Amino acid sequence: MEQKQKSELTKELILNESFKLFYKEGFKTTSVDKIMKATKLTKGAFYHHYKSKKELGLEVISTKIQKRVYDGMITPLYQDGNALKLLETTFSGRIKSFSLYDKQHGCPMNNFINEIADEEEAYQIALKRIIEEWKAALIHLLERGKLENSINKDISSNAVAIYLISAFEGIRGIRKLYNDDQVIDDYILGLSLYLKQLEP
Amino acid sequence: MEQKQKSELTKELILNESFKLFYKEGFKTTSVDKIMKATKLTKGAFYHHYKSKKELGLEVISTKIQKRVYDGMITPLYQDGNALKLLETTFSGRIKSFSLYDKQHGCPMNNFINEIADEEEAYQIALKRIIEEWKAALIHLLERGKLENSINKDISSNAVAIYLISAFEGIRGIRKLYNDDQVIDDYILGLSLYLKQLEP
DNA sequence: AAAATAAAATACTAAGTAGTATGTTTTTGT
């Protein structure tokens, strides 16, 4: 069983270095050579574990990126407490928590979406899965809020969920253009204004 | 003066084909060779008119992409009429007007932002210029609305402008993941809900 | 019409690309 563990460890190493490099330099412009140089292994090791760069890309999406979005934006939505407050703290808190590096490089998922989603259906599907889970969590929370009378019953949970996600992903891109947090502060203000109107 | 015209025409041809290819396949993965094959000219012609691919990229941003955003999203904001209605028709109308191709490939500006804005300051500056103009137009319209009592004086024009832009750019990316317009319809609903709250 | 200049073509370089073929080393089951 030691060999299997070692194999898993190597795959994880490749996955980690890939994610870092894809995030920093983009998927298409990060070569397999560069990745393997980062792992201090060789190309032979790579093609022993992965059949292609595409397969690696899909695995980075379905593990690393998925986990990042889950931990940061989805799991928190299933906490207890006032629905509206939960939305505010999750979105606002998350964006405030980003490091400078993360602000400068945007959202890893959004980068993937905009770089390669229109090129291969497989990427599209893998990324859509994450968005759908995020959307479902938001809808679930909004519906709970409606039941508990903390959210206006007349609004469309679907529409609000999509609008929240869009604005969040959008600002992660826009922020790349600036050298300060003004746009993020504006976003946070815009968000809280938006959420206020969801009150009953 | 005929030579100068011919030169201009060639540059425009290169610019047009570049824009199309960058939009379809991304900036970094579109080679100069591919572009010149599309123009039916040769590499010699390219490097006679542009000193590098980077220079071309910057010119595509400051001409083609800028014009696209101006025509579609900025100029319409300076029309007469109720400010809130103008916002609704501009945003909602624009997104409804996109061809299937444009929906599948997202926003050319947003693609550039997410693909290369964090790599070169020059790209950052060129793209930021467009966003700033867009933001200024929105703020101007919102302030006019406040004066004319069609928009709530208590809201921050800055924050609303950024939130509108973020959500719009965000949805252009998200739409790439889907094969139908459901998310766009949700976005439009979310937008109109958002705009409603701007009323005095 | 000749000289000068601009536009474009041809042929190249040096470096990078994904992926393969064939080794060697390490681990595992017997």
Place this chain on the structure above:
DNA sequence: ACAAAAACATACTACTTAGTATTTTATTTT
């Protein structure tokens, strides 16, 4: 301890990349 298999290394292929050097063709200026 030994054969089999898994993990990894080395060396390669065929192709693409941005950019350059040099030449040919078209246009303008004198």
